[in-house]
Amino acid sequence: MRDRARPRADLRTAVWRAAALGFTLLSGVAATALMAEAAFAAGFGAWDVVCVVLIFFTTLWLAWGAAQSLVGLAPGRRPAPTDLPHPDAPTVILLPICNEDARAAAARLAAMEASVRAAGVTVDFAVLSDTRDGDALILERQAFAPLCAHRPDRLRVYYRNRTENWGRKAGNIEDFIRNSGGAYEFAVILDADSLMEGETIGHLIARMQAAPDIGLLQTLPKIIGATSWFGRAMQFAASFYSPVFARGLQRMQGPTGPFWGHNAIVRVKALAESCALPELSGRPPFGGSILSHDYVEAALLARAGWRVEVDPAIPGSFEEGPDNLVAYARRDRRWCQGNLQHLRIVGAPGLTAWSRFVFVQGIASYIVPLFWAGFLLSSMAALVAAPPPDYFPEPYQLFPVFPDRNTREIVALAIGIVGLLLLPKVGILAAAIASDRTKGFGGAARTTASVLAETLLSSLIAPIMLMYQSRAVIEVLSGKDGGWPATMRGEGRLSLSEGRAAAGWISLSGLAALCVVAWLGRDLLFWLLPVTLPMIAAPLLIAATSRPAPRGLFTAPDEIAPSPVIAAYRTALGTGTAQAAPAEKEARVA
Amino acid sequence: MDQNLNTLNDLDDVDTSPPYAPLAMPRQILERDRREGVIGALLRLLTARNA
Structure with a gap:
């Protein structure tokens, strides 16, 4: 209670x-x-x-x-908190993974491990694997094995694989808390594509130590690593617009802030006492495991009396995003089902x-x-x-009224x-x-060009997403479970035929709508062109926006001056070994 | 809640299990008792401050 x-x-x-x-x-x-x-x-x-x-x-x-x-x-x-204590509370960095690119995930972990060590912070890392595919599991174990070896000059890295994947990601974390949560005061929850600077992790721990009433502190992760038109536009938007939206959210939500599922620190005691999610009665899509568990966990923490805060000003927090519209729509389908499932939870007692x-x-x-x-x-x-039309509404009217x-x-x-x-x-x-914030985005002129291009691109994409989202809602409401497909990151370029396979039905719908409107009358035709034309061109737009974009457009600050942990991750990934994070190499030389 | 570590050579020689330090996690209640009906649910929602 x-x-x-x-x-x-x-x-x-x-x-x-x-x-x-x-x-x-x-x-x-x-x-x-x-x-x-x-x-x-x-x-x-x-x-x-x-x-x-x-x-x-x-x-x-x-x-x-x-x-x-x-x-x-x-x-x-709000000014940044000062006089923070040294971050020394027992903390674990949780990395839940499920059929991910193990080599990339291990390279990220290696980069973060070196960065945390360089920041003078001591934490444990725990890789929580839900991977079931045999080949993927072998690759995963090979990738993480060098990081798990006991070494006095390294931070501890644990790895465990669940044979029963109850509760999906929330269940994966719950399983860890039930078995090992007593060893830690705080847990930093990451996603497979998350990256965080060691300084940032130290700052999060110190903030939690300084405010015992905070149950969860969420950072605003910036998207990195995008190469396509679609991905880079999203990356720019996340860097340029999102901090402002998140500050608005911070001001409006106050102590009842959000949890976005990753790149956040949580007080283990708070999570344990208030966030063991039940299975909802009935079958998916509305019953079963709670899909969008993060929103629910934030609400449950607040219900139990803990503050949940977001601070978009905390730097050094990153994630990757889908590189094309089809991958984005696939992830969105899962989020759609998760959010609509909240119809079952919105009336939960005590919120x-x-x-x-x-x-x-x-x-x-x-x-x-x-x-x-x-x-x-x-x-x-x-x-x-x-x-x-009645051209002569009045009797004995001399001139018609149009x-x-x-x-x-x-x-x-x-x-x-x-x-x-x-x-x-x-x-x-x-x-x-x-x-002068535009300086980080390549200057005022380049930022303006990026905003114009992003606005044009998002306007073209909007009718296509409208169709995908409408279909998703109709599917969920009619009881169709979309499951939990893994987010495919960096799956890259799509051909026109792949675009046609994914959005041929949108093209046909757009063409049909245009024909009907043209047949009805030209009044509405003009107004509906911005909607129907992108729909008709959906396969072409999907294929075109998945192609590499020029580096001059959609410039983001982390491209001009990459964060050290990003550089370390790319080096580790490039060398193909998770052991070769540059910070570690430098430490050895020193 | 079985969390057997699959045995493969690469991780066999290393103890990779996280420390055993169990913590209780009481299962949360999110759904109301359907038998209370719509009026009961509304009353509980209105008095949610004391829930």
Whole structure:
């Protein structure tokens, strides 16, 4: 039972929340009013009601994202904590893996081990393998064997492989805590593609030592190692926009912050007493193991009275991302199922109101694309169902009155929606130029070019993702379990035929929509081109964006001046041996 | 919860098992009793502060 008071948001957090929610509601109401006014002028039909309702919810979602960035852009940052103690608490770095590229994972571990040692911090590493494939297991054991050998000049590295993979990743960590958690005060949870500087790990331990009421401290990992147009655009966005969004999140969530499953430190006692996840009753997709376990663990920590915080200002935390749209959509399918499964958890007893709101937000992130699709279809249906124009509404009228679809209101609505989409990007770019943050991204001109290219690319990709997400939601709601496919990182370039195999159905859907709209009337054709054309070109876009992008565009700070742990990892990977981290070589020479 | 270490030559000669220091992890309750019905669930949600 809980014996600690749940963390309460302070006044400042409450004000940020109220301001963001107020802006969001105001935007939603304004968009709805404009839509309703335009529809009334043309004769309000049943489909118009659907359009008005859907535009309300879709605008709410867009405005919420914009509000988060505005809150993040607001001045008055919290100063970094000073006078931290020396990080000396017993800590373990957990590396859960499952059928991963073992050579790369071992190279990352070698780089981190050397970096932690160089930072003067003592920790243990534990590789928690859930790998079941025989060949992959052999390679994995060979890759990690040199790191596990006892050596007085090295930190301890443990390795264990589970023969029963209950509970997936959360179960893997739980298994470790149940058997070995008593030996440690803190655990840094990583992903197979995570990298962290030793200094960062030391800082996290010190922060936890200094604040005994914090249960979990989340860092904002930056994406590294991308080479394709798609991957590099994501990498740029994660480096350029995400810190601002995360600062907005930090301000609004306060002590009820997020857990993103990795690149975070957790108090082992807190995790043990409050985060043993149950299997949900019934079968997947809504029953069984909890897929998006991190959100639930953050909510359970808060329920048990622990503070959960995110600090995007902590440097030296990295991860890798999918290099093409198909891999991204595959991962997104898993996240979609995980977030929709939270429908079962949102009413769990004892959660804080904000935790419930976070669940609703995660669910909405997948439902809203369906609303957008519904809005487009309803707009088409409204056009079909509209009454025939009445050119002489008054008796004895001399001149005809031409029907007016209230273009002014529709244009205002479109500008408003596009504005909400662009506001965060423009705001972040303006603030970065003013503060000279663009220097790390290759200067103001290059950053502006990168923002324009990223905006164009994300606009082209958006209708394709809308289709993938709509399909994912429909699949989950109709009871289809997507399972837990391993994230394929760096699977790279896709051919046009691979793009066609993955998105041929999107092309056909786009073509059908275009034909239907053209047949209905040209009014809507122009408005729907930005949606239908990328859909038709989906295979081409998928293949083209998986090709290598020029290095001059989407420059990120970690490309200009790579973090030492990234350089050490690449060297270790290049030499093909996890033993050859450069920091270690230097130590031997010294 | 079997966590046998598969035996292969490369890791055979090394003890790679993490230290044995068990820690209790009570299973958390996330689902409400379905028998309480919608009104009961709503009442519990409204009084969640004391849950």
